[in-house]
Amino acid sequence: MQDSRIHRQYPFDEIEPKWQRYWEENKIYQTDLSKSGNKLYCLMMFIYPSGDKMHIGHWYNYGITDSWARFKRMLGYNVFEPMGYDAFGLPAENYALKFGVHPAISTQNNIDYIRNQLRGIGAMFDWSKEISTTDAKFYKWTQWLFLKLFAKGLAYRKMAPVNWCPSCQTVLANEQVIDGRCERCDSEVTHRDLTQWFFKITEYADRLLAGHKKLDWPSKTISMQKNWIGRSDGCEIVFTEVSTGQDIPVFTTRADTVFGVTYIVLAPEHPLVHRITASSNIKAVRDYIEKARKQSEIERTSTVKEKTGVPTGAYAQNPINGENIPIWIADYVLLGYGTGAVMAVPGHDQRDFEFAKKFNLPVREVIIPAGGKSPDMLEAAYADEGIMVNSGDYSGLSSTDGQKKIAEHLKSIGRGEARVNYRLRDWLISRQRYWGVPIPIIRCHRCGEIAVPDDQLPILLPETTDFKPAGDGRSPLAKIPEFVNADCPKCGGPAERETETMDTFVDSTWYHLRFLDPDYENGPFNPSLAKKWMPVDRYVGGSEHAVTHLMFARFINMFLYDNGYVNFEEPYPILRHQGIITHHGAKMSKSHGNVVIPDDYIKIYGSDTFRAYLMFMGDYEEGGDWDDTGINGIHRFLGRVWRLIEPNCPDLAEKKFPLFIKDELEDADKELYIQLNRTIKKVREDLDAQKYNTAIASIMELVNSLYKNIEAGNQSPIFYHSIGDLILLLAPITPHLSEELYHIAGFEGSIFDAQYPDYDKDAIVGDNITMVIQINGKLRASIEVKPGIGQDEFEKIAFDYEGVRKYISGKSIIKKIFIKDRLLNIVVR
RNA sequence: GCGAGAGUGGCGGAAUUGGCAGACGCGCCGGACUUAGGAUCCGGUCCCUCACGGGGUGGGGGUUCGAGUCCCCCCUUUCGCACCA
Structure with a gap:
């Protein structure tokens, strides 16, 4: 600049x-x-x-x-x-x-x-x-909201492996971890097992999905939410560990492939691993778990790396065919999804296939493409649906029927049933940081977690100079005894306050309601x-x-x-x-x-110029790269508007403009009037559709025409009428400039209490339109004609036209395409 | 890897949805007014060609009288998802 x-x-x-x-x-x-x-x-x-x-x-x-x-x-x-x-x-x-x-x-x-x-x-x-949101009269009601959720069992504490940002020294919600990194500071996130507060958003998973139908939202945003919620319709199948009799439930979307299961894989952190591992395998299993733990989320979930895993030495029985198959652990199975265990079907799942290839586990074909040939099982898994084979009584069924029948059978023998699984986890809302809304809970040794009574809200964030995160996983509030020590609201005995604060995303879940009446005292909102x-x-x-x-x-x-x-x-x-x-x-x-x-x-160009430039840059929903080289152009345009109107338009407000009738106007006026009305139409449509750049472009064209009118000495009532509409048209785009011009023109009150110009429908269509003549699709002439001209009449004009005749003389006409008010294409040979 | 967009002059971007490609603006060139111009006003500006003409919307193929727009393949790029069983 x-x-x-x-x-x-x-x-x-x-x-x-x-x-x-x-x-x-x-x-x-x-x-x-x-x-x-x-x-x-x-x-x-x-x-x-x-x-x-x-x-x-x-x-x-x-x-x-x-x-x-x-x-x-x-x-x-x-x-x-x-x-x-x-x-x-x-x-x-x-x-x-x-x-x-x-x-x-x-x-x-x-x-x-x-x-x-x-x-x-x-x-x-x-x-x-x-x-x-930091105002106590606001966050009092954030606490109120927490307590309402708590009362319904939708706010709860549990021990869970959680995301920990070592730099921010606090836990993070899954939603705040982007590609394994902290959304705010970009540090690599690690895992800790901590007892934390959650909101039970999973209870609303299906409601959140169903609601999408009602939303006028960008489809991309809806699909991001769908993916995040990740509803998956499948089946739970309970395998049995052979020596201990332990149940090992797995979740699968492909129950129809259950005859193709050749091994089971548990996540390394799966709680059963220690209980079932054979003594001969203990060391290898421990080493593997240790290695998996050390990996960052980023390494762990990388899809490019080769599969790893170790056998536990234990075996599981398939509840459908009674077969015993080995149990492995591998880090491609995630504890956090489904049951943390999968039935591996290498013939029909690419991940299982790669794993089986690497460790020489058997691959069995149990699905073939409907009506097609079996694919080569040595190349890759056949993961599509098809017809069941090698599947006992189920052979010959389609995948879809098989899934249903197997789920029914499992249910009848008590070894599973159809089930829906979600990727969405409950929302982790507690933070080990000072600058947030204190969670309004008191922990009593006798009574447990007790809600702070409504009349004791807000629990004020205490003033302290020592607000640094402790790094021990505890909130800075834990270091303030006056804050921590409290009486149990239930038994009156000595108790301790919850010292963690809420995720800021809680504040913004309801702020739109508060805006209506920020001082309302009888509830979160009026x-x-x-x-x-x-x-x-x-x-x-x-x-x-x-x-x-x-x-x-x-x-x-x-x-x-x-x-x-x-x-x-x-x-x-x-x-x-x-x-x-x-x-x-x-x-x-x-x-x-x-x-x-x-x-x-803003200092150099003013707010209006800056606003109009942002609008003019390009598509609003696309955004773009910031480059200020064009801002002068917009500033110059506003200067042109200023110089057009400021000296020319005192007492515009007093002028009474008649209702113009297009056909009674002189040529120059008629042309301007048509352009004005077309501009109004375009600007109204474009602003409504957020096509701000083209709205401004058409206003620029109008201004250019008004200058031409001045140059031609045409300052008729139409000219002044157009100026009046121009001021109004620009008002949303350059509010200050337009308000000033509105007053210079002699109007009173704010321009934003005025009506936006509307257009005269009769003045959208001009007297003449330009029609195009093509020969073999190439543009050869354009002719001014009356709108609505018929094909016969237009052809007469066209074939008379020198610029057309020279291209068709001596050729035979094969075809003529006539598009009303647009073109005539003559195909010759 | 999968999914969804996008690719148009030197630049930002238009194009009534299959019908005049490049609106509008920036930049650049020229002219006017000026002591002056970094102000203003007017004109020019896709490429090749002196011209007549011809070519042209990432590349290749196709449909059509006609394709920036529709179909197929490829390239580039942005975004989202990414071992989700």
Whole structure:
């Protein structure tokens, strides 16, 4: 950015603060929530003030979504557009630690800074509804929510192998581990066995899937949730360990291949391994488990590495055919999925096949392609469905029938049944960190885990200077005796508070409800306003939240629905994502050092230019690479608009324009009038469809035409009428500039209380259209004709045309294709 | 590896869904106005060719009167998933 070369095109630095003040003072964007007619709750994912300032990505969401909402407002919607701060959490705390500032203070400073940046957008944020999740009057109700879940058994503690981030020194939810790394700090995640709090989201797995049908969401986001939930319909089959009689249940989606089972594989951590391993195999098994434990998740789940494993020396009996088969352990079987054990069918599963090849285990063919030839069993597994063979009485059945029959049989003998399995795990919500919402539970030696009574909420996060993570797996709160020691609410005896805090994603499961009335004291949200204003009508934010925030919020909302707190199942029926703005080809991040802060651009070009440039860059849902070389062009365009209108249009408001009738207009006026109406149509359609770039392009064309009219000395009523519409058309895109021009033109009140221009349907069609003549598909001529011209009439004109005749003379006409109002293609030979 | 997008001038990107490829803007070139231009206004700008013409939407094939758009194969790229039994 070279500001010495930039010419200030219009006094945006005076205009923008002026109108921001006007909007604020006149409460233009304070929505009257008592009225819900034509309501439009336009929600943008609130900001996470982690220590970073607001960057271009935020601006891209907030500024452009605001333009969309302004457009809707001018169409008559009663728009509610709130903003707040998701201010608890690791990055905020890490930032505080790094700079030695208490997180409460650093967070407040960041919020103050970011609030200013947000105000600089000039969006329609209703600041009277601002919230912060760190505010006790907010998190009191996050605790309330926890207790409601706890009361229903949906918040519980269990010992489990969990993800541990050694750098953040806390556990993480599965959803926060990306490719084996911490979502926030990118450290490689390790595993620990810890007792942790979970929310039972798995109970809602099918509901979450079923709800997808009701959602107007990007299909990609829905499919990400589907994959994450990972519903799999199959069958549990219980094998029996021969010497101990232990049951070994396995989960399979291919019960029809059960006659092809030639061994069983347990995950190395499977609890049965120690009990069943033969004495001769103990050492090898121990060594293998040790090795597997040492591996990182990344190594462990790598699909490229060769299969490894060791036999346990134990055998299992197949409940269907009574056969005894060896039991192995191998790290390609995961403890966390299904039963942690699989029946291996090397003939029909590629992974089992590779394993069997390596360890010389038998491969048996029990499925053949329907009507086809058996594939070569030495090459690869045949994993598709087909017809069962070598399967006793079941031979000849299709895979589908076989699966059903085998499940039924297993059930009748008590050795299994049809079963649904999910990849989704319960949501781990406790964190061993200071900067979060304290979990409102008291642990009493006599009474166990007791909910803090509602009237004792909020449990305030204690002030302390020692908020560093201890590194021992305990929360910093555990070091504060005044906090820890409490009376048991049940027996009154001495007890201890839970010292862990909640995942920040809990805060954002319900914040959309709080916005309606942030000061409401009788519950988490004002129920009568929620009845009027929920669900959110349009939700906009990043797609990176597909399987975190967006899934968690749906789950919690379903819970609130089930318990009668809200009357809708889906909080965000309509969702859109803004594209990602990269810089030098990479996602903006501190570690890449490529974060672009909008502040300098706002200073040099103004907020309107910056907003319009982001809109003009390209497809909104695609995003793109940040490159400021074009921003001057937009700034110049706004300067052109300014110079077109500012000197030319005082008392525009007083001019009374007649209802124009297209055919009564002079040629130049008619042309302009048609263009104006086409522009209005296009802009309305494009803004609605978030095609902001082409909306702006067509407004540019209109401005270019208006300049041509000035040059031609045509400043007729149509010209001024067009100028008036131009100001309105631009309003959602350049709110400050348009408000200023609106007032220069003599209008009163805010332009955002005006109606968006609508078009005259009769003025969309021109007197003449250009039709094209092709010879053998090649363009040879274009002719102006009346719209709706018939084929015969057009051919007469076409064949008379010199440019056409020279191509067809002496040739024979084979075919003529006529497309009304478009073209005539003459095929000659 | 699997799945879903995307690939168009020097650049960002348009193209009413099978019908004038390159709208609009950046950049560049030229002109006007100017003491000046890094302001403004006007014009030009896909490639080859002096021209007539011809070629052209990642590559190859196909369907069609006609393909950026539809079909098949390949390449590149972005995103998502990735031993899920």
